[in-house]
Structure formats: structure tokens, C-alpha cells
Amino acid sequence: MSGTSTAIDSEWFRRVLGNYPTGVTAVTAIGDDGEPAGMAIGSFTSVSLDPPLIAFMPGRASTSFARIRTANSFCVNVLAADQEDVCRAMAGAGDGKFAKAAWTPAPSGAPRLDGVVAWIDCEFESVTEAGDHYLVLGRVRELHATGERLPLVFFQGGYGSFSTS
């Protein structure tokens, strides 16, 4: 793939950046209406060990993030290779986001999905505008990984799983 342009075409931007493989997470919270909110997020990364900070980038137009943001805390659920249906539900609009996975409250109260590879329970540290997205920093309060499940991987617009070379 190659392309040169000073005004970067957004479809081209997506296609080229889609060559960077990511895991897939579901960021969840209990909104101020008392109902669970969640969205699929690939733009998740660790940021700092001391203090323990992570980051993700939700779109500014996301209705789910608008609800997540009403909470003090959120949980990052790292999806397993067999949770593509959970991912699709979390990436869809409207109701049914929690139809594909049972959940229990994480220590903060945010939904911790069953069957995930790991979960990271956080408080909001900051929310900064970054173009058409926000850059969200979360301060990690508790976290856990089972060490038994393989992650779901997203690459070039498709789903796969991880294998060692």
C-alpha cells in the first residue's frame, strides 16, 4: 500500500492505520441513570506505571461514552478470542450491548464481563479533546488477568486470535 496526500483522506487513514493490530476491549461503566453502558474500544494502551495510568480514545460523537463519562469509574474488559459476538454487540448502537455476556460488578461497581482475558478497573483521571476523539486517562485501582485465555485481535478490519511464532 502506498499513498501521498497532504489532506489525508479519512478512508485511507483508516485503511493504513488498520495495519497496526490491536486487541479489543469493552469499556464499561454504570451511567448516572443506573444502567450499564459500554463500547468496543481498540485504542487502549498502558501509559504510566507510577502512577498507574492507562488511556483510550473514544469518539466525541459516541453516545455510549457520553453515558460512561457520567460515572466516576470505568472497567476495561480485554476480550477473549471467542468473544467476537460480545465485541460486535458492544460496537453496535443502542440496546443489547450486554446481551452477549453476563457481568458482575468490578470493585468500582463498573461491569466486569464474564470470560474476558483481563480486566482493569479505573477512575477517570482526565478527559482531553483530541481532534474528533477524546483522550481519556484512567487511574488504575484494581486489575486482574486469568492467564488462561487468548485475546481477540483486530487487524485490517477483521478478527483473529494470537499464536506464538
Ligand SMILES: Cc1cc2nc3c(=O)[nH]c(=O)nc-3n(C[C@H](O)[C@H](O)[C@H](O)COP(=O)(O)O)c2cc1C
Ligand atoms: C474492534 C473495534 C474497535 C473499536 N475501537 C474504537 C475506539 O477506539 N474508539 C471509538 O470511539 N470507537 C471504537 N469502536 C467503535 C465503537 O465501539 C462504536 O462506534 C460505538 O460503541 C457505537 O456508537 P455509540 O457509542 O454511539 O453507541 C470500535 C469498534 C470495533 C469493532
